[in-house]
Amino acid sequence: MEEDLEYNPELYHSRRLKYSSRAIDFIKHKTSFGPNSRVIDVACGTGILLDEFLDASYVLGIDKSAEMLAFAEKRHIGQHRRPMLLNADAHCLPLPNGFADIVVVGHAIHLFDLGLFLQEVKRLLRPRGWLVTISRYPSGKEPYRPLYMYLLHKWAEASSKAVPRLLNTEDVGIGYIASLERLGFDHYQRVVFEAIVNIDIEEYIMRGEDHYLYREMSEQSQRSYKAELRSKLQQITSATHIAELNYDYVSLAQTQVE
Numbered sequence: 001m002e003e004d005l006e007y008n009p010e011l012y013h014s015r016r017l018k019y020s021s022r023a024i025d026f027i028k029h030k031t032s033f034g035p036n037s038r039v040i041d042v043a044c045g046t047g048i049l050l051d052e053f054l055d056a057s058y059v060l061g062i063d064k065s066a067e068m069l070a071f072a073e074k075r076h077i078g079q080h081r082r083p084m085l086l087n088a089d090a091h092c093l094p095l096p097n098g099f100a101d102i103v104v105v106g107h108a109i110h111l112f113d114l115g116l117f118l119q120e121v122k123r124l125l126r127p128r129g130w131l132v133t134i135s136r137y138p139s140g141k142e143p144y145r146p147l148y149m150y151l152l153h154k155w156a157e158a159s160s161k162a163v164p165r166l167l168n169t170e171d172v173g174i175g176y177i178a179s180l181e182r183l184g185f186d187h188y189q190r191v192v193f194e195a196i197v198n199i200d201i202e203e204y205i206m207r208g209e210d211h212y213l214y215r216e217m218s219e220q221s222q223r224s225y226k227a228e229l230r231s232k233l234q235q236i237t238s239a240t241h242i243a244e245l246n247y248d249y250v251s252l253a254q255t256q257v258e
């Protein structure tokens with residue numbers, strides 16, 4: 001499991017891109033999402049995924065960070081459709097059994113204790129209810145990502161605190177499916193959607209600041225890292241924007257009838 005990350009809500013929200021609309025349409029279609037659906041977004045953060053489900057009658061976002069929730073709340077002030085928000089831990093959800101039709105998790109499943117979380121979701125979902133996870137990762141195939149990772153590692157090595165820990169980009173893998181089966185979920189399906197993101201090179205360099213390796217570097221290393229990345233990018237391209245290929249990994253599982 002990744003370490004307990006603390007997010008700066010404003011920074012997070014300004015840099016995190018929406019999930020691909022094709023992925024969202026697919027999820028809604030598969031889960032028979034409609035106006036009467038009860039949707040719970042666990043680890044909703046600033047509400048990026050939650051926003052996609054606001055046309056349902058009951059939409060609840062849960063997060064253990066009061067700061068992320070406060071930002072989500074502020075964002076929805078004055079809007080016609082607003083989600084309910086609740087400060088709680090994903091491993092212990094204060095809601096009755098069989099309460100939800102759909103539980104969604106956006107880019108957060110890798111932060112949970114899978115066994116505990118899946119047990120909670122199983123309890124919370126009605127029979128034939130859906131658990132949907134979606135996570136976005138850069139493909140790693142475009143020329144910039146390996147360069148970015150190389151530089152991060154190089155400078156992290158030079159920093160006394162850095163211990164390279166890489167996010168598992170294949171998300172939760174085989175263990176996830178086995179846990180779902182053990183708990184009585186079926187119809188497991190995983191679909192990957194491509195999302196091409198065009199970003200300004202300066203924005204791309206800035207996004208590296210969110211990386212845990214970057215945050216563990218000394219200020220001097222951070223400055224050198226940015227200068228080297230900028231200069232290498234200028235060698236590769238004369239454009240001011242780069243296209244980054246990202247993947248939205250969607251996993252769906254449905255609870256069986258007891």
Ligand SMILES: C[S@@+](CC[C@H](N)C(=O)[O-])C[C@H]1O[C@@H](n2cnc3c(N)ncnc32)[C@H](O)[C@@H]1O
Pocket residue numbers: 007016042043044045046047048049062063064065068088089090091105106107108111112
């Ligand atoms: C990468 S953000 C994802 C936010 C949002 N779902 C999205 O798609 O942008 C991860 C979120 O998970 C929350 N989180 C991490 N562990 C949690 C837990 N055990 N229970 C509830 N929320 C948790 C963090 O506070 C953070 O808001």
